[in-house]
Amino acid sequence: MTQILAITNQKGGVGKTTTSVNLAAALADAGKRILLVDLDPQGNATMGSGVDKRTVSNTVYQVVLGLSTAEKVRVHSDPGGYDLLPANRELAGAEVELVELDHRETRLRSALEPIAAQYDFILLDCPPALNMLTVNGLVAADAVMIPMQCEYYALEGLSDLVNTIKRVRQNLNPKLEIEGLLRTMYDPRNSLAQQVSSQLQSHFGSKVYATVIPRNVRLAEAPSFGTPAISLDRACKGSQAYLQLAGELIERQAAVGKALATV
Numbered sequence: 001m002t003q004i005l006a007i008t009n010q011k012g013g014v015g016k017t018t019t020s021v022n023l024a025a026a027l028a029d030a031g032k033r034i035l036l037v038d039l040d041p042q043g044n045a046t047m048g049s050g051v052d053k054r055t056v057s058n059t060v061y062q063v064v065l066g067l068s069t070a071e072k073v074r075v076h077s078d079p080g081g082y083d084l085l086p087a088n089r090e091l092a093g094a095e096v097e098l099v100e101l102d103h104r105e106t107r108l109r110s111a112l113e114p115i116a117a118q119y120d121f122i123l124l125d126c127p128p129a130l131n132m133l134t135v136n137g138l139v140a141a142d143a144v145m146i147p148m149q150c151e152y153y154a155l156e157g158l159s160d161l162v163n164t165i166k167r168v169r170q171n172l173n174p175k176l177e178i179e180g181l182l183r184t185m186y187d188p189r190n191s192l193a194q195q196v197s198s199q200l201q202s203h204f205g206s207k208v209y210a211t212v213i214p215r216n217v218r219l220a221e222a223p224s225f226g227t228p229a230i231s232l233d234r235a236c237k238g239s240q241a242y243l244q245l246a247g248e249l250i251e252r253q254a255a256v257g258k259a260l261a262t263v
């Protein structure tokens, strides 16, 4: 069973890409077959996977516009141990070009269909906007993972995102669920962070992952070496947190699998 997870939050700089790259590497480390899709024209997940966005000739752009296939465009991230559909600034054009096309919201879903069964997890690193690329991500996904920093404005942005998810569920993808909320860049000494964290838990209960991602300089440095932190420094706190998150996801997936087997 393949699980497609959109890693999304329209707020910028909350740790979507750091989570996408390191979770992909941590799941691959656990023996899972992983595809990471870079849906952001910034191409940060591409660079962070050790693939030079300036030299790739085909990207998610060709895939969503139907000019090529996911099978042809995917590359392998050697440091990450997973496959990648890369992106670069060309993808910004898709935002405009998609508006003119039929089935504009379902293009990624259709493009992933032929290869989805080859993977245990497909992670979609979404851009910091509720735009057509993000909508394509939400339509292709089974569930959403929301990375967030525990700060005051985090909760405000969350209601817009939850409304967008509801709209996509009503109109385009009835199975879309919130898989979980992930606390990122967490500093336990910060009392506001503690307060927001407990508010999140009382609102969303078990939807908040038990794993917390700490602020960790190795996670911030790793992209400059073109590698997930897991392959750079497995022992650092950041890598350990993402390995733990991978364990949490695998356990949840196994529980769903078991429940399905009994119906």
Ligand code: ATP
Residues within 6 Å of the ligand: 011, 012, 013, 014, 015, 016, 017, 018, 019, 040, 042, 044, 126, 127, 128, 184, 185, 186, 213, 214, 215, 216, 217, 219, 220, 221, 238
């Ligand atoms: P954007 O919205 O621009 O796509 P994003 O949500 O993908 O951003 P990241 O690029 O993952 O966020 O992270 C933003 C910045 O914070 C980056 O410089 C990253 O290296 C740093 N960062 C992310 N997570 C952590 C962490 N746990 N500890 C320290 N630095 C982090």
Ligand code: MG
Residues within 6 Å of the ligand: 016, 017, 018, 040, 044, 126, 127
């Ligand atoms: Mg990003």
